[in-house]
Amino acid sequence: MNTFFCALALLLPLAALAQPAPEQTIDTHLLQRHDLPYRFTTLDLDSADGQRHYRLWIGKPERPAPPAGYPVLWMLDGNAAFSALQAPALRRLADGQAPVLVAIGYQSEQRIERSARTFDYTPQVPGLAEQRDPLSGQPSGGADAFLDLLEQRMRPLLAAQLALDARHQTLWGHSYGGLAVLHALFTRPGMFSDYAAASPSLWWRNGVILSEADGLAERLKDHRPRLLLMRGSEEPANPRAPLGSDSENALQQLRTTLAPIQALQVSYRRFEGLGHGPMLPASLAAVLEILANDPPP
Template structure:
C-alpha cells in the first residue's frame, strides 16, 4: 500500500501547477544567491559528440567518504527546483548530501531531444529507434549510464577527493524511467534509486518486463528504491483523467513484481493533489530531505 503524502509536509516553496512550456528557459536562483552550498560546474560531450552535458556540483561545507552523493537527472530543471532556504536546511541536517545535477549545455530548462535519447532503453536489435511519443531518436539509456558511471562519477569523486559510501540516482518522468532501467539492469551501480512519476507506459510497459531476473542480478547487493507519483497523474500522456491507484495496472504490476524480489527494498509514496509536472520539484525535495536524514 502506498503512503499518502500531504502537501503540508513539504513545507518548501510553492509548486507550480501548470505544465512548463517546451522552450522554457532555465532559471536557477541558487546559482546567484548565497547559501550553505557552494556550486561549481563542468562540461563534457557524449562519445559521438551529439549531446553536450553541463554538470553542476553542489557541496556542503564538509565532505567525507560518509557524505551521501545524489545524482540528479534533468540537471537544469533540478537546479531550477532548488532554493537557498532548502539548501540551508540540508546543510544543517544529519547527513548533508553532495548534489550532482547532470544536465545539458543549453539555456533551456529541459533539453527534450537529448534527454529522450539518454533516458530511454533500447528495444530489440534495430539500428535506429524512435520515441513513440515524440518520434525523435531514442534508446541510448545504456550509453548514457556508461557515461554517468564510467566518466562523470570518477570526475566527481576526483574533484571531491572522496570515495562515497552511499550514492543515489534520482529522476522524474523519462528520468524516472531511466532510474528504473538502471536499477533493473545494473543494480550495483547505485545504493539508492529514486524514481518519480516514471513513464511506465513507454513502449507498452517495457520497463516492467526488465524486472524479470533481477534477483539473480543483485548478486548479494541490497539496493533501495523510492518510487513516487502524484495522485493526479494520468497513466500515460494520452490519458485525460488521473490514474487512481486501484486502476493503475502498470504501477501495481511493477510494485507487485519488485516486492517479490529478495534483497530489494522498495518504498512507494503517493503525493496528494499533485499532477505530473509538480511532481518534479516535490519528489526532488522529498528525496533530498530523506537522504539528508540518513534514511
C-alpha cells in the same frame, strides 16, 4: 527511505508546483548566492559520440567530507532539477547528510532539453529495427550509453575534485528520467545505493521496462539497494490518456513483481492532487527531505 517523509511546504514555495511552460529557461540564481551552506560550480563534457553536450551543476557542502567521503545525489533533467532547488532545503541538507549534489543537465538555457533527454533516458528495445520514441519520433535507446558516461566519465571527474562515498549514492529522475532510474536499477543494481523514480514512464513502448525486472534477484548478488517510487494522484496512465484514467495499474504490477525480492527495499509515495508536471519539483523535494533526515553515513 520509506520511514522519512515530511511536509513539502518547508521545501518548496507553492509557485514551484506550477506546471512549467515548455519554453521555460533555467533559473541560475543559486550560483550568485553566498549565504548558503553549499557552493555551486559547473562542469561541461560531451557524449562519446559528440552529439549531446552536458553541463553538471555541482553543489559542494561547506562541511568537510566525512572519513568515507561525501554521499552523492545525482539528479537527472539537471537544468530543471537545479532550478527547483530552494535555500531552505539546502540548509536542511547541510544539517543532515550534507551530500554532494550533482544535477546532470545540458548546455542549454532550456529547463527541459527534450531531444537529448529522450535519447539518454530510454532503453534499447529488443527486436526493434529503428529505435524511435513513440511520442516524438526522435531517436531513443541511449540509456546504456548515458549510464556508461555517468559511470566512466562523470563519476571520475567528480571524484578528482571531491572525496565521494561510493556506498551512499542516490539517483533521482522524473518521467523519462524515472524510466532511466528503473533501467539503471534493473540492469546495474550496484551502481547506486538508492534509486528514486518519480512518475516513471512505465507506459513507454508498451511497458518494456517491466520485463527488465526479470532476473533482478540474481543480478543483485550482494547489493542491497533501496527503491522509492513516487506518483501524483492526478497523473494519467500515459500522455495520451484522459485525466482520471487509472494511472497506477502498471505501477502496482511493478510493485507486485518486486515484492518477493528480499534484497531490494521498495517504498511508494502517492502525492495527492498533483499531476505529472508538478511531480518534478515535489518528488525532488521529497528526496531532499529524506536525505536531510537520514543520519550522516
